[in-house]
Amino acid sequence: MPVEHDLDPTGPAPASESPPGSSSGEGSSLLTRLLPILTFVVTPVVIVVLLIVLATLAGSIEIDTVSGKFLQMFIAVALFVVVVGGILLMTSRMRSRSGELVQTAAFVLPAVLLICLGLLYPAINNIYQSFFDRRGDEFVGWDNYREVFTDEALLLVLRNTALWVALVPVLSTLIGLVYAVLVDRSPFEKFAKALIFLPMAISLVGASIIWKFVYDYRATENDQIGLANQVLKSLGFDTYRFLLTEPWNNLFLIVIMVWVQAGFAMTILSASIKAIPDDIVEAARLDGVGGLKMFRYITVPSIRPSLIVVLTTISITTLKVFDIVRTTTGGNYDTSVLAYEYYVQSFRSFDQGLGAALATLIFVLVLPIVIYNIRQMRKLEAR
Amino acid sequence: MTTTNPPAGVVTGAIAKESAASTAKKALTNPWASLAAVVIAVLWTVPTAGLLISSFRPENEVKGSGWWTGLGGPYTLENYREVLTGGSSAEFGTYVINSIVITLPSVLIPITLATLAAYAFAWMRFPGRNLLFIGVFALQIVPIQITMIPLLSAYVKPPFNLISLAGGEAPGGGFYTIWLSHSIFALPLAIYLLHNFMREIPGELIESARVDGAGHVQIFSRIMLPLMMPAIAAFGIFQFLWVWNDLLVALVFGGGSLDISPVTVRLAELSGTRGADWHLLSAGAFVSLVVPLIVFLSLQRYFVRGLLAGSVKG
Numbered sequence: 058m059p060v061e062h063d064l065d066p067t068g069p070a071p072a073s074e075s076p077p078g079s080s081s082g083e084g085s086s087l088l089t090r091l092l093p094i095l096t097f098v099v100t101p102v103v104i105v106v107l108l109i110v111l112a113t114l115a116g117s118i119e120i121d122t123v124s125g126k127f128l129q130m131f132i133a134v135a136l137f138v139v140v141v142g143g144i145l146l147m148t149s150r151m152r153s154r155s156g157e158l159v160q161t162a163a164f165v166l167p168a169v170l171l172i173c174l175g176l177l178y179p180a181i182n183n184i185y186q187s188f189f190d191r192r193g194d195e196f197v198g199w200d201n202y203r204e205v206f207t208d209e210a211l212l213l214v215l216r217n218t219a220l221w222v223a224l225v226p227v228l229s230t231l232i233g234l235v236y237a238v239l240v241d242r243s244p245f246e247k248f249a250k251a252l253i254f255l256p257m258a259i260s261l262v263g264a265s266i267i268w269k270f271v272y273d274y275r276a277t278e279n280d281q282i283g284l285a286n287q288v289l290k291s292l293g294f295d296t297y298r299f300l301l302t303e304p305w306n307n308l309f310l311i312v313i314m315v316w317v318q319a320g321f322a323m324t325i326l327s328a329s330i331k332a333i334p335d336d337i338v339e340a341a342r343l344d345g346v347g348g349l350k351m352f353r354y355i356t357v358p359s360i361r362p363s364l365i366v367v368l369t370t371i372s373i374t375t376l377k378v379f380d381i382v383r384t385t386t387g388g389n390y391d392t393s394v395l396a397y398e399y400y401v402q403s404f405r406s407f408d409q410g411l412g413a414a415l416a417t418l419i420f421v422l423v424l425p426i427v428i429y430n431i432r433q434m435r436k437l438e439a440r
Numbered sequence: 441m442t443t444t445n446p447p448a449g450v451v452t453g454a455i456a457k458e459s460a461a462s463t464a465k466k467a468l469t470n471p472w473a474s475l476a477a478v479v480i481a482v483l484w485t486v487p488t489a490g491l492l493i494s495s496f497r498p499e500n501e502v503k504g505s506g507w508w509t510g511l512g513g514p515y516t517l518e519n520y521r522e523v524l525t526g527g528s529s530a531e532f533g534t535y536v537i538n539s540i541v542i543t544l545p546s547v548l549i550p551i552t553l554a555t556l557a558a559y560a561f562a563w564m565r566f567p568g569r570n571l572l573f574i575g576v577f578a579l580q581i582v583p584i585q586i587t588m589i590p591l592l593s594a595y596v597k598p599p600f601n602l603i604s605l606a607g608g609e610a611p612g613g614g615f616y617t618i619w620l621s622h623s624i625f626a627l628p629l630a631i632y633l634l635h636n637f638m639r640e641i642p643g644e645l646i647e648s649a650r651v652d653g654a655g656h657v658q659i660f661s662r663i664m665l666p667l668m669m670p671a672i673a674a675f676g677i678f679q680f681l682w683v684w685n686d687l688l689v690a691l692v693f694g695g696g697s698l699d700i701s702p703v704t705v706r707l708a709e710l711s712g713t714r715g716a717d718w719h720l721l722s723a724g725a726f727v728s729l730v731v732p733l734i735v736f737l738s739l740q741r742y743f744v745r746g747l748l749a750g751s752v753k754g
Contacts, residue, residue: 175624
């Protein structure tokens with residue numbers, strides 16, 4: 058429970074008592090009495106001076122050299138430290154009830170203000186913009202949304218997105234679950250898990266390049282450098298344009314995302330499997346349940362909440378992913394998805410209205426999944 | 441939820457108790473099941489291994505024959521030299537530095553702000569606290585895409601005629617927009633995660649410190665911060681990977697300016713313009729992968745903990 062804060066409403070008196078852990082002896086009592094005054098008068102002045110100096114530096118240092126870049130970085134961090142540290146320093150000695158409120162504001166407001174300015178306002182503004190034309194001048198009502206659901210190219214984008222959201226979560230979770238069960242308590246469990254887990258550290262751009270190399274196409278009679286086509290050739294098939302052949306190329310892009318996400322599924326599900334109480338398993342075993350039935354009737358139902366969290370989390374991630382499509386095909390050959398189309402419309406075609414509508418659509422699609430996800434997480438935590 | 445196995449004494453004490461998983465595994469432990477595990481492990485490893493091997497092979501070999509034929513060598517560091525120092529317009533060195541410059545503040549700033557806010561939401565009492573926390577929590581669901589156009593125009597034309605943060609004339613060449621954006625986007629999840637951890641710290645600890653006359657700032661810095669280090673590390677590594685591997689934020693707010701683009705942008709561009717130069721692409725990919733891989737492997741423990749605490753990032 059939160060602590061009552063009106064423990065010492067008597068103003069600055071307790072400040073002269075040494076706080077726990079501080080090493081101030083008796084000789085420093087004058088200093089501790091002077092300190093509040095000093096902090097209130099001197100600190101703001103120092104902070105303002107520092108800020109002006111730093112801001113001037115930030116404005117004047119060019120970033121065309123390595124040292125310039127690092128200098129800018131240090132200035133940015135220093136600006137941040139001066140602002141936040143200064144606020145904390147100035148409010149740290151306040152003990153009265155109103156002082157408590159100021160202190161609270163110092164803790165909460167920086168984050169909350171940034172969130173309001175950088176997330177809340179832009180989100181609302183974006184939804185508003187989605188009802189305007191491509192330059193954001195003229196109100197067009199639902200036209201942008203109508204275009205999303207009638208334009209042939211955009212319908213294809215919706216189809217692809219549906220394919221991604223249907224396949225990626227299911228496949229990643231299935232592979233993650235099976236693998237987690239298979240390697241559970243095996244002697245090399247840690248190593249085996251690390252293998253599947255590693256792609257999570259790789260950027261989606263990197264993962265796309267890794268797989269683009271696997272998919273690399275050469276005519277059948279030539280030497281292959283792509284592994285997938287080498288396998289096809291060894292089996293006596295013709296080589297295949299994995300990334301260009303519509304509509305199957307979508308599946309091969311989806312493989313990349315599954316490859317990245319399976320590690321996430323495996324980690325969560327593995328932890329969840331290990332948390333199944335032994336007595337449940339024991340009881341089932343005494344009842345003669347074993348093998349696949351154990352998996353079907355004990356393991357899976359016991360980890361059901363985690364399964365749902367994993368499925369929904371991956372769905373959300375999948376809806377927002379654009380790196381893979383951009384790096385592999387650039388959205389050509391009928392492979393574009395919602396998040397990529399948003400990027401193209403907003404920052405390449407400069408169709409602000411349509412871009413905003415697509416972003417809003419992502420939001421609307423994500424919304425129910427997230428709400429469901431959060432409710433499941435709550436259940437998990439309550440257990 | 442716990443990832444640790446039960447202590448050995450418990451296991452040996454109980455007579456051959458079997459977990460649901462191991463019983464289920466038995467059913468799956470026929471040759472086919474083992475085969476499935478091996479196939480998955482191979483599928484998840486070989487693509488990366490293939491690219492890694494290729495990055496050390498000479499250009500004409502990479503382009504002429506499969507990497508599986510070149511396992512015996514010859515090997516060379518030429519690709520890395522060309523990619524890092526730019527024998528032919530590749531030059532990843534600059535972009536790696538950009539990535540570092542982008543990542544450090546983008547991790548430090550949101551963690552600090554979020555730890556402060558999480559402390560307030562967990563241990564300070566103020567009107568509207570729960571409502572505000574729910575609001576912050578709910579904003580996790582906002583996909584970053586929906587904020588980008590308005591945010592970008594706010595950077596270019598800020599209200600009250602403040603200095604424009606975007607574009608070539610901007611201070612820091614536009615780095616500030618990237619730092620700010622990453623920090624903002626990280627906040628809701630960070631506050632939520634750290635708040636969860638913070639609530640687990642016993643309230644008596646804070647109460648007794650307050651009775652002893654410690655203020656919130658002292659409690660925060662002397663008691664909370666040390667106790668919160670694992671949680672902060674968990675989120676820190678999460679945010680590090682997110683920022684280092686990000687492409688969208690860098691593309692949109694970096695405005696395509698090569699002065700401030702991270703290595704992911706360069707890699708994506710290389711893939712688009714020189715998609716057949718596998719000797720450069722493979723080496724470039726590994727230059728971009730090596731830092732997150734090191735961070736990830738050395739701090740995996742914390743990362744898993746962060747994941748298990750329910751991390752969904754928008």
